[in-house]
Amino acid sequence: MQTLYRRLLTFLPRIGVKVLDLGPGAAVVFRRGDRTGVPVGQGAHLVAQGKGRYAVTSVGSDSWLVARGAKGRKATSVPFGATGARLLLDEAVSAEAEREFQLGAAHYLGAQHVAALLELNRVNCVFDVGANIGQYGKGLRRFGYKGRIVSFEPVSITFEKLQQAAESDPDWQVYNFALGREEAVQSIHIDWKSMNSLLPPSEYGKERYKRFAKGRTEEIEIRRLDDVMQKALEGIEDPRPYLKMDTQGFDMEVFAGAGERISEFVGMQSEVAALALYEGSPLMGEAIAAYEAAGFGVTGMYPVTREPATGRVVEFDCVMVRPGASGSAAG
Incomplete structure (x- = not known):
């Protein structure tokens, strides 16, 4: 049986309100334009304007690289000694570079x-x-x-x-x-x-x-x-x-x-x-x-x-x- 929450999400577009469903218990409602949702980590989403495609790559325990495009870019996160800083290395960089x-x-x-x-x-x-x-x-x-x-x-x-x-x-x-x-x-x-x-x-x-x-x-x-x-x-x-x-x-x-x-x-x-x-x-x-x-x-x-x-x-x-x-x- 459909919950009241789900019925509401289904009803809103009929009155001109757009819905971006992010999964159980989470949704974004808006009136104009488009929105894109991309999962980021556990229980988190990136919401971006437009219909562009994005890819998210984890580069640490609490950091992510967000890239535009269907394939996105893969990166490796390297600690910068004991400074607390991290260096992001693009895995697409060739050996010649x-x-x-x-x-x-x-x-x-x-x-x-x-x-x-x-x-x-x-x-x-x-x-x-x-x-x-x-x-x-x-x-x-x-x-x-x-x-x-x-x-x-x-x-x-x-x-x-x-x-x-x-x-x-x-x-x-x-x-x-x-x-x-x-x-x-x-x-x-x-x-x-x-x-x-x-x-x-x-x-x-x-x-x-x-x-x-x-x-x-x-x-x-x-x-x-x-x-x-x-x-x-x-x-x-x-x-x-x-x-x-x-x-x-x-x-x-x-x-x-x-x-x-x-x-x-x-x-x-x-x-x-x-x-x-x-x-x-x-x-x-x-x-x-x-x-x-x-x-x-x-x-x-x-x-x-x-x-x-x-x-x-x-x-x-x-x-x-x-x-x-x-x-x-x-x-």
């Missing part, structure tokens, strides 16, 4: 690490050397850094885009020259996408990147870091600068140009090479040894590029800090 996933995760984690270091060490001015079109500066703002940014980009067409990125940010300064060991005018290899360099490509670099066989050169100005620091830090009470370098093999020259004033930097990061892409650029061991000799200690190493065939890391983003710069003991 695994290294790209690793590099993407490294970039995100590296940016988070730098943001935390800037806050911990009370950094109020970031020197962004090799700024390209402003990706690093925009990333700093996205992760909550509110201090001054001073960016250096020597290539004229790239500098125009950097200016546009910084034009609405009153505490982001941009300069159209490079930094190095000494003042000079020198040719830079350009039209290598984001890999413009003052150094010629190595034999390994030519093999790795076909773009190195093309391109052209442009005359640029090079200045020393210690000569531009005073102007860059003007108006900042108790400056606590941080040095970021990404100059395609020229980082050690930039570092040398800081002279004795390198001691004023509370932290730094440099793209160090496990495999040399540029002729004359130092390898990772030499670069890190020089940075450590100046008083910095490694806090993180994040792969930037890998060889597709072997998986070997070509370059790392090396993040360093001067011990004791935060004024508190490390945990």
Whole structure:
């Protein structure tokens, strides 16, 4: 015998009220449009507008992934250490994309690490050397850094885009020259996408990147870091600068140009090479040894590029800090 509840659900559509029956003791009534019900876990439903098809995949004891489509997407939930966070991995990702996933995760984690270091060490001015079109500066703002940014980009067409990125940010300064060991005018290899360099490509670099066989050169100005620091830090009470370098093999020259004033930097990061892409650029061991000799200690190493065939890391983003710069003991 049909219950009063069931008879009511049958009657409602006759008077213009729509019913989405979710099972014993549960229903959704509405006047307009359509609704779709999808079971979620035990005793729960997802109610969505429209007639779209959805699939639900459990990704933990109390979490679900909801995807539009008849088949949906399968995901695996992986605990992120002891943080309480979980990482969702799409099971449809191919094995070929695994290294790209690793590099993407490294970039995100590296940016988070730098943001935390800037806050911990009370950094109020970031020197962004090799700024390209402003990706690093925009990333700093996205992760909550509110201090001054001073960016250096020597290539004229790239500098125009950097200016546009910084034009609405009153505490982001941009300069159209490079930094190095000494003042000079020198040719830079350009039209290598984001890999413009003052150094010629190595034999390994030519093999790795076909773009190195093309391109052209442009005359640029090079200045020393210690000569531009005073102007860059003007108006900042108790400056606590941080040095970021990404100059395609020229980082050690930039570092040398800081002279004795390198001691004023509370932290730094440099793209160090496990495999040399540029002729004359130092390898990772030499670069890190020089940075450590100046008083910095490694806090993180994040792969930037890998060889597709072997998986070997070509370059790392090396993040360093001067011990004791935060004024508190490390945990």
